[in-house]
Amino acid sequence: MSVVLNFKSHISELFAQALREVAPDAAQIDILIERPKQVSHGDYACNLAMQLARPLRKSPRDIAQALIAALPVSDVIEKVEIAGAGFINLFLTKAAKQAIVHAVLHAGAGYGHIHLGAGRKLQVEFVSANPTGPLHVGHGRGAAVGDCLCNVLHAAGWNVTREFYYNDAGAQIENLMRSVQLRCKGITPDDPSWPEGGYRGDYIADVARAYMARETVEADDQRTTGKGEVDDEVAIRHFAVAYLRREQDLDLRAFNVEFDVFSLESALYSEGKVEETVGRLIASGHTYEQDDALWLRTTDFGDDKDRVMRKTDGGYTYFVPDVAYHLEKWRRGFVRVINEQGADHHSTITRVRAGLQALDIGIPKGWPDYVLHQMVTVLKNGEEVKISKRAGSYVTLRDLIDEVGCDATRYFLAARHPDSQLVFDIDLAKSKTNDNPVYYIQYAHARISTVLETWGGERLSLLQADFGLLDSEYETALLQLMIDYPQVIESAAQDLAPHLVAFYLKDLAAAFHSYYNASRFLVDDEAVKCARLALIAAAAQVMSNGLALLGVSAPEKM
RNA sequence: GUGCCCAUAGCUCAACCGGAUAGAGCACCAGCCUUCUAAGCUGGGGGUUACAGGUUCGAUUCCUGUUGGGCACACCA
Known part of the structure; x- marks a missing residue:
């Protein structure tokens, strides 16, 4: 049988064909394939029939019937059902799910890599702290989120450049x-x-x-x-x-974060980029002189008031080099640029974009993209910590790394949606218990490593295992989660939301821990043993791949 | 005053761009180690998704308003 790795797009394609037959005029409707929350609703579900009910003026269940009749045959689909108001639920064959084990073991560290970015050039600028003091917790969040985002985008097929911008002038x-x-x-x-x-x-x-x-x-x-x-x-x-x-x-x-490029604000001045940008803005006609200052008419581009470019003392305001810098990014050929910053900088977004629009050189309106993370507060012994010895007025990133370690710090700072404020609980991050998701995930990986070591066989031989023996509810759950992994990468890359990886890994670890407690792996039956070992080896591979995206280690022992 | 972000179980957070009975962990209660790691697992109780409207087959999700919290509103960066 054919091997299908992306079931969602495969099924989506099947429905696209059925749609052309059933409702040729409605072919532009987005086909959404989702994973039902309940197992009884199948492995995948489609709500197309309900969406078509209005335009076709027929009942959803009738439309569902017609769609199913027109659905091309696929050897990965076991059965198709109509349920509820008109959902179409699809069940995969066991063999299709079981094949994932071989795919994961075969692809190894490459499992989960997709081609969304198609090798296009993308730059992520993050941290970009002023060189005026040690990095603080907020920079830490930026570093963790930015770095994970880069890893995710790389896995999604983008050619990623990590960049740090120093405001070393001013x-x-x-x-x-x-x-x-x-x-x-x-x-x-x-x-x-x-x-x-x-x-x-x-x-x-x-x-x-x-x-x-x-x-x-x-x-x-x-x-x-x-x-x-x-x-x-x-x-x-x-x-x-x-x-x-x-x-x-x-x-x-x-903190395990490395940059490819460091850009200096001072260089923009010394290389004449700032002057050049000012010249271009003047030439484009969007500037004017008033009160001995030079202004940019940013209100033409959605700002609430115009901004000063050149002050009465002759110096430039900070946003001029910012525009010059982004012009350079554009010229360097980045079709996509993402700036990861603290939310306290959100007001620069409009200004930078306005400045780039004012250049009139064809830069898209929404360029660059921004990911803004909200504030971090640090908690210890139930109380907010506000100062560090070294920096005085703020908690440094170094304080956290020293106190709770790199892995836990990275995990906690990256595992939340950037839009939510984050409470970093030092006691929780340090705790080696169930409450701490970092150890929960790492522990699952270490457990698998120990089992495989105890077994002592050649891992490559597991590729030959009889995956048809993987049939229990625990095994099926693991299979399905591993199938989901590339989807998680895709969502995380599209939504610029690396925290999704963290949540996924928690689910995967949970499925494994349940399995571990419910069944033994090193059993007498050689075929069963190999099948189970292959499954958990594949699970460990996915955990390792996911943890790598978070920049967290995947230990063999704990 | 204006703009942006947030509000989901007692606590910390999920919910796949509008789907089916809103899910985990902690905490609480009851169980599971002569076995490959108990840093684990199994079961139980716990909800008017801040509030009020609106849009439609269907809303935690989208729109409007209100309340509460955070951030930003310089010829600083």
Whole structure:
């Protein structure tokens, strides 16, 4: 029999043919195939008959009857039923489900990879913290969500570039330099002369100490040595930025996140990109001078008021380099760009898009895409934690990694819908119990590893197992979940919702744990043993693949 | 005041772009280790999906309004 991997699209295709026959005029209707919640409703269901009831002015059940009659024969479908108001429920043959085990074992780490992106270039910009301090929890959420999203999009067939944008020019860098300089002079934040908005964290003292000690720091591809001159503002600025970039790099590495490209705001100025963008905007006719400032008429593109581009002091506002940066992204050939940011930046969306529209060079209206994550609050002993020793006013990503580990931190920060506010409960993330989904999933993987190790046979031989022996309700549940996996990747990629992977893995782990408790694998009957081992080996493979997308390890032992 | 996000079991969260009896875990109660990992499993109780309308065969989902929470509203980034 033919091997079908994507049952949803296969069935959808069958219905498309039936639809052309039954209702040629309604062929543009979207055919939706879904997985019923109840097993008695079959493996897949279609509501097409109900959708057609109105245009055809016939009863849904009659239409369902006609559709079923016109449905092409498929050897993966066992039976088709009409149910309820006019649902068409489809049941797969056992053999079709069982074939998934071979498919998973054969594809290995590649199982779940789909061709949605068709190799097109896509860029995800995330974290993009200012180099003015250690990364905080919010950046951590951005890092976890952004990185998982990249993994998911890669699995979905996109050619993904991970990018980090440093705002290393502008007022806040001036502020950083000033704070470090004061520390170099021995002035501390509790001194009355400390400026209002100066950075107060202990890390500023570390930077100052390293600068005065003429230390060398390596960040990205550059080496920078502290000059030790208290009055050399250029040198202090340069060193402080390099020092903090290195610190952020180390945090990200500890978090298992790697970027392909680092873009610097300062480079946009030094390479003339900002001037060029301003020139293009003026030439496009969407700017005007008023009150000694240059304005962009962003109200032409949906903004609620126009925005200043060039201030009366001659400097540019931040959104000009932002537009220049995104123009560069466009020129670099990314058909799709996704910016993952904290929701507190949501007001930039309209402005950046407006700026790009004003360029009049054919950039699509909704480009780029945005994923905005809501705030994170940290809880410990039932109380909100607001400060860390090192940063002072906020909890750092490093604090979390040190306290609960990389795996749990990544899981908890990525396993929620980005639109929901997130409470990070340190005690829960640390707990090694049932409440903690990370360990629940990892434990399932480790259990399977142990069984396979105890068995000690050659794993490749499992490909030859008789999958027809996999017939129990537990086995069927696992088979169906493994069939669903590519669908999960597709949804997560389309909705830009990597948390779906986390929920899926919990379901898969649960199905395995139930199976584990209900039946033994290392039984005397050789054929049954091989079939069961093949099944759980495949399940472990899917767990491992899914955990890899989350950036969480899949341990052999726990 | 304006814009964006959110509201589902006592708690933390799901619900496959409008589907069938709204699901898990925790907590509570009752069980399961001479067996491949009990960091596990099985069973039980627990809901007016914040509230009020609307759209239709059908709404947790879409629309309007109200309430409550968060965020943003600079010639800062």
